[in-house]
Each structure stands twice: as structure tokens, then as C-alpha cells.
Amino acid sequence: MNEEVVKANKLGIPEVLPVDKHYTRTYYQEDSLLSNLRRALPKQIPIPIFEDSIASNVTQDEFQFLLNYYRKRKGPNGDAYLLRTIPQRLHVESANRFMAEGLVTEEERQYLFQFYALDEKQSVYVLQDDVSEADEIKILQMFHLKNMHIKNVEKAMISDILEKVPDLAKKDQFYANLFTPTEHKFFLPPNLKHHSGMELTEAARLMYIAICHKYGGVPFEGITFALLKLNSEYFQYSVLNKPVKYETKINSLKLNKDTGAWRFCDMEFMAYQDNLEVCKVNVIAAILPLAKYKDAKSEQEQEYEIDPRFRILDKFKNNISIRYQEAGVTKKWICSVENLSQTGFMIQSEGAQPLEKSIRGTDLDFLMHFDIAGFVTGKCKMKWFKPDPEQEEHYFAGFVISSVLPLDEANLKEAISRYGRLMEEREIY
Secondary structure, rough: OHHHHHHHHHHOOOOOEEOHHHHHHHHHOOOOOOOOOOOOOOOOEEEHHHHHHHHHHHHHHHHHHHHOOOOEEEOOEEEEEEHHHOOOOEHHHHHHHHHHOOOOHHHHHHOOOEEEEEEOOOOOOEOOOOOOOHHHHHHHOOOOOOHHOOOOOHHHHHHHHHHHHHOOOOOOEEEEEEEOOOOOOOOOOOOOOEEEHHHHHHHHHHHHHHHHHOOOOOOOOOOEEEEEEEOOOOOOOOEEEOEEEEEEEEEEEEEEEOOOOEEEEEEEEEEEEEEEEEEEEEEEEEEEEEHHHHHHHHHHHOOOOOOOOEOOHHHHOOOOOEEEOOOOOEEEEEEEEEEEOOEEEEEEEOOOOHHHHHEEEEEEEEEEEEOOOOOEEEEEEEEEEOOOOOOEEEEEEEEEEEEOOOOHHHHHHHHHHHEEOOOOOOOOO
């Protein structure tokens, strides 16, 4: 069995850590398009923080897990726990021998010296702190030290553990991987060989939301994200069979003065594949209390000469029943909603119809149901009724809502907001 697989099994490392839909607010979608979301890992941790603060804030198993990746060694600023990564110190003789053997080009040599500073007293090159993850991977490849590489899923697990430690200094720099299940119907249609621009952009938008919730202290309830800007640039194709990594840069950030949670953020995402830039996405949003957002939105609502009518998503069309009396017996009429508004709706039905005298001009009970928005019940009156000229035993009818409770009225408004699509034209019967 592969040595890395044996190690992963021993440490309980999964193949991937999909981001929970709760963080991306995509509860009813097929996926959140992200995995291995994490904060940038500290390259070195002071000994007191590691041995005292970390040890007292995580479980014993988690502490032992960290010891697989952090070792007590001499770093640029003295002894500390250093992350297992590219060599921290290179003796001058070893470095010269490495160069002399022709294992690197002159261009690669100049590249290395961007990150290593010579300590003449000790005759060693010392690694500097400003090495990006992309640079780390490239240097590991140059040194042929792939066994020191820490996988994205391992870094995500380390990040989640270190997030529990309040005394540990943390960077507002974040990473994640694109994660799209192979059975996804929209982003992975048959015969597609590369990730679409829409998929790459949507993953960045979702990562923005997840970072705000997981690391910015933004609550899950009572807020909304007011999108101010979404701008994408694409540089090359990214194929499906290789991982895509997102790296963030926060351009500006504002905090809630009462809670300390983020209330505005300008965030830039760079997507990489094979250490090459694939696309750049800039997302700017304000995080608003839901009540404040609704007030602002209501002030901008357009006034219509007639009550606006909306078509409803197909999955909600067959969700209305109308009750009526016929010969003293209560009966139920199951229909399909064609369109609706806050004051009425149009239905289509097929098969046997109620006697027109039983339903015209009288108050009828109706009931609708929508996911999230809930039930809408009330009374209605039929205003018109006519056969469908294109289909036998199919009928159309229009109803006005005569009475509805405030809660049902709110549910209807919520359903229209979530599932309605404004009709530009209106039927005239």
C-alpha cells in the first residue's frame, strides 16, 4: 500500500473536507462548490503558545496530530515550533554543492535567493517569513522534497484545530479548493472537459460568504449579504481532472463596533491550477442586519399601475387545493398554479371540474405550500373560468384573494420573493 495512504489511514485523514452548506448558505443546492476551507497556517509558533495555550485548548488527540507537522527547532527568531515545510536553514557548503551539481538553473537560483538570507556568522542561509504556499510547493519540487509536502486536507484539519486557540496570532489569509461532485447537473454536464467561468466565479462568491461566517464572526441568522461588486477575470482554462486552489487577499475590512464581527469586506480571490493563475474574482459586499435590509429594500420597491403578477418555479405549480361545497359535501379541487400575486392567482386544472354554481361568487378556502416560506391559507373568490383552447378537459380560472391572515400574507410575500419570476405580460379574459 502507498506510504502516504498508510499514513493518512493511521492519522484518520479523509480524502477531502467539503465545506458544510450552512457556511455557504446553499442549504437546498446540490453542493457548496468548496472543500478544505482554512486559514493560512503559521510557519512558526512560540514555544509557550504551543506548549501551554494550544495544549490547554485542544484535545490530546488533536495536540498529538499537530506534532506530526510542527517540530521544536531553531528558527529565524530563535527556538520555536516550526511547520514542516521547505528547509528553514541551508548550510552554505550544502547550498553551493547543490548549485554546483547543476540541479537548478540560474533563473531558479535567483528565485531561491528571494527567500533565503545569508547569515555570515553561522554560514547558513535562513528562510524568511514571506514565503507563499505557491512558492513553498515550487521550492519543494526544486529540492526534490515532495515527502515534506502537506496536503490541502491536512492543512484544513490543522487550521480547524488552531482556530480553537485564542492566544495564537492569526492571519486574515484563507485558502480552499474547488469541489464539484461529478454528478452535478449544472456545472458538470456531459462531455465538459474544463471548469466553466460561471463555476469558478460562483465558488469564489461562496468562499466569500463562508469566510465571513467561519472566520469573520458573522452570525448565521438575522443578517444578509448585500452584494456591491462581483468582477471576474479569466486567464486560461482549468481542466477537470486536476485540483483548483483559491487564495484570498483582503483589500479592506470594516468591523461592527458592538460585536467585532465583519460588516463590510472587499475580498480578492485568485484561483490556481498547477501553480498557474486561472482566474481572479473580486467580491465586495456589506453584511447588513436583515431588518435594516428589508427597510432599505421596501423603500426601493417599484410602484405598478396594476398588481404585479409572478410565475412560480415548476416544482411549486401543483401545490394548491381549493375547497368548496357541493350538495352539502365539502370537496377538494387540486389545481396547478400558473401565476399569482399578493391579491390573487390563476390556476390550471384538468379532468372533472366542480359545478360552476358551486364555486362562482362564493368564498372558497384555499391552501398553498412553499419550501421555507411555509403554508399560505385564506379565502378566495373566482372571477373567471374558461376552457383551455389547446387541450381537452383542461381549464383556466382566475381568483381574487378575499381574506388572509397577516402571517399567511407574509408567507405569500416571502414565497413570491424566493420563487416568483415577474411577468411582463398579463392574461386578459
